[in-house]
Amino acid sequence: MDKSEQNCELDSPDCLKINHMKNYRLSAFVILLSYFLNVSAQTKQVLSLSNNSIDSMLVELNDAIIKSKIPGLMVSIVNRKGTIYSGGIGYSNLEKKRKVTGMTAFRLASVTKMFTALAIEKLISDGKFNLSDPLKKIAPEIPFENVFEKSNPVTVVHLLEHTAGFEDVQLGRMIALDGKSMSGLKALEFHKHSLVSRWKPGERMSYSNPGYEVLGYLIEKFSGMSVDQYIKKNVLLPMDMKNSTILMNGTMIQNLATAYHFNGNGYQVLPQYTLSSNGATGNLVSCADDISKYLVILLNYYQGKTGDIIPEKNAMEMDSIHSSLAARNGLQIGYAFGNAVFANNKKITFRGHDGLGEGFSSWIFYNRSHGIAYAIANNSGQNNWEISQIIESFITRSLPTVHINSSPENLNRFKEFEGYYALANPKNDRWDFLQKLFNGVTVRVTGQKITLKNNRGNIDTLVHVHGNLFRIQSEIVPAFLFSKDENGNPFLQGYNTSQFFSKTAKAPIIIQQYLFYSGLLSMLITLVLGLLSFILLLFKKISFKTFFVLVLPAFASVSGLLAYRKLSLTDEVNKIAFSSINTTTLFIFFTSIGFGFFTLISLVMLIRQWNVLKNKLIKIVLSFTIIMLCYLSGIFLLNGWIGVRIWVL
Known part of the structure; x- marks a missing residue:
């Protein structure tokens, strides 16, 4: 969110x-x-509302930020008529004891896409181009690859709804090493490895920051202005958001909240950074007072006091999903133009976007039919779920809980959809390849009940709404769809509004899962054997030759674990390190190579010293662990994890 x-x-x-x-x-x-x-x-x-109810909500929010280790929180709550609350709780800067106010600026990260989509819709309403225009027609100079271009060209609407099939931004392409933003074709050339359609455009949604970089280029080309200038002039200032900006080139922002990371003992201050971006993906900096103005105008279909930002019909168009295969089959839960549907409230359904950056986490949610909206942002990158539940409980307190009856239709026709479905739309093929293996569901139709069982054993029961649409019992809108693609292959879309599952044979998946788990088990065994070998050598119970045979697999496991640990920690607090050759990226490079290298040496040593090993149990255990390490090395190598050069991805 x-x-x-x-x-x-x-x-x-x-x-x-x-x-x-x-x-x-x-x-x-x-x-x-x-x-x-x-x-x-x-x-x-600003609006007449019970002081006691607001005070009670603020007390709960304060308790929540302390529990969640959040230093400071921005809060904006509005209805269609105006602002209910704008301000904050806690500290924007802990060292200086500077408190969060309505003017405290926060980096809103991917919430920026709501403003980029609005800017694109503004250009469309001005007649610059159309949603259905292919990129090859309006901007043939853009460097992207689509082997399906003749039959399924990439269009503007595909970019807005993340259905072009492009990958998300690579780790080494997130933050500008030189602190400078990008513009023009340079920005797209920098991200061109992500601008490749992995499936037919318009088939599946997969979140792609580089896709919004392309939208930023379209803003530049058809307006003659930079992204930040166009959004400032045509979006922010017309809504009187004078204290908001699209951050470019590391510009220092007055009253910007300090970003923190809680490391278990205390707060680590995170450095400011510049995205490798033309400004369209995650560069918005704003405050509660400005966001409140935006939300009020958003609820009123972007019809402002000083004039319309866009025509009302265009505003309504932004909330509709046009291009995905699921949308064409009737599912209107997913990603629209810079916003998605979140169906987890028991009373109403919110639309909006979430943002996550270095030390910042933000959410914006709105419901036009009920005329309510809210925005939150914190300066520690923590999840906003508990905070959102407190606010939603407050703003929906007078609304009744929705009860929806299930369809009486016989579900036998869905028998053909029984079977195993594997995830088929990961954001990145390299980093998320294991999701294809472990993020799957088994569909069963029993009487008037359809159940989904995931690989962790969790079971969800689907309630039939109408047609091929279903909802989970705890949700109030249909968020699941069973259908077939143009080749007649069954698919399921659901979970988190956008996960696309293709039906496939389960046996090969199960075999791969067991092999992978066996590989992880082998890593644990090698660590135990390595420790025991040191003890046995210390007491002169084994020879040096036997010691090396026993300890080398442990070196492989340690190398792999160190690479993964360093990658994860750096991703949390220092993504800029991924952008260049440095001690961090070289450490990940060499330790990932070490996993494969020590595995290979272990295999060679086992073969050479086979007759030296007298204990049959040790031979069996070593054979199992080394074979499994070879399996892991093979799949990691095939997916680019061995010797990964993050700085050139």
């Missing part, structure tokens, strides 16, 4: 500390006392 002027500080100055954060919860008395002591002139209630 990507997601006024009353700013009430609920937390005591001692609640959050930079180092050695204590895991405790303040009593309700202390929280309430702190609230009344910290009410400031920077906060105000």
Whole structure:
């Protein structure tokens, strides 16, 4: 999920500390006392609403950010008439004890795509191009590959809805090493390895930042302005968002919240960064007061007091899903123009976007039919789920719970859809290849019930709504579709609004899963054998030759684990390191090679020293572990994980 002027500080100055954060919860008395002591002139209630209900919500939010290790939180809540609350809780800067206010700026990351899509829709309403225009027609200079171009060209709507089949941004292409943004074809050349259609455009949705880079180029080409200039002039300023900007070239933003990462003991300050982007994907910086203005206009179909941002029909078009195979078969849950549907509230369905950057996490949600919207952002990159539930409970408190009856239709016709379905639309083939193996579901039709069982053993029961559409019992809108592609192959779309599963034989998947789990087990065994070999050598129970045969597989496992650990930690707090040759990327490169190298040497040593090993059990165990390590090395090599040069991806 990507997601006024009353700013009430609920937390005591001692609640959050930079180092050695204590895991405790303040009593309700202390929280309430702190609230009344910290009410400031920077906060105000714009619409008439119960002070007690807002105060109660803020108390809950304060408790939630302490629990979630969030230093500061931006909050904006509006209805169609205006702002209900705009402000924040906690600290934008822990060292200086600077509190979050309605003017505190936060990086909103991928929420930017809502504004990019609005800018594209503005150009469309001005007659610059159409949704159905192929890229080859309006911008033939763009470097992308689509082997299906003759029958299924990439069009503007495919970019807006992430259905071009492009991959997401590669790790080494996320952050600009030189601190400079990009523009023109240079930005697209930089991401061209992701601009390859992996399936027929318009078939499946797969989130792609580089696809929105292409949209940014279209803004530049057809407006004659840079992305930040066009959005500023035609989107932000017409909505009176004077304190918001599309951040380019590492520009310093006044009152920008400091980004943090909680490492278990305290907060680590994260450096500012510049995306390798033309500004269309994740560069928006804004504050609660500005976002409140945006949300009010959004709820009113972008009809502002000083004029329309876009015609109302274009605003309605932005909330419809046009291009995916599932949408053409009647499913309107998924990604539209810079927004997606989130069907997890028991009373209403929200649309919106979420954003996640280095130390920032943001959500924007809205429901036009009920005329309510909210936005939240924090400066520690933590998940906003608990916070969103508190706010949604507050803004939907007067709405009834929705009860939907199931369809009485006989479900026997869905028997043909029984079987195993594997995920078929990962964001990145290299990094997410295991999802194809482990992210699958088994479909069973029993009487009037269809169940989905995933690979973790969890079972969901689907409720038939109408046609080929289903919903999970706990949700109020249909989010699952059974259908067939143009070749007659069954598919299932559901879960997280966009996961596309293709029916496939289960046996080969199960075999691969067991082989992979056996490989992980073998890694654990090698670590135990390696430790035992040191002990046995210390007490002179084995020879050096036997010791090396026993310890080499452990070196392979340690190398692989170190590479994965370094990759994961760097991805959390220092993505800029992926952009160049440095100690981090070289460490990952050599340790990933080490996994394959020590596996190969272990196999050679086992063959050479086979007769030296007298214990049959040791021979069996070593044979199993080394064969499984060879299997892991093979699949990692095929998927580019052995000797991975992140800086050139």
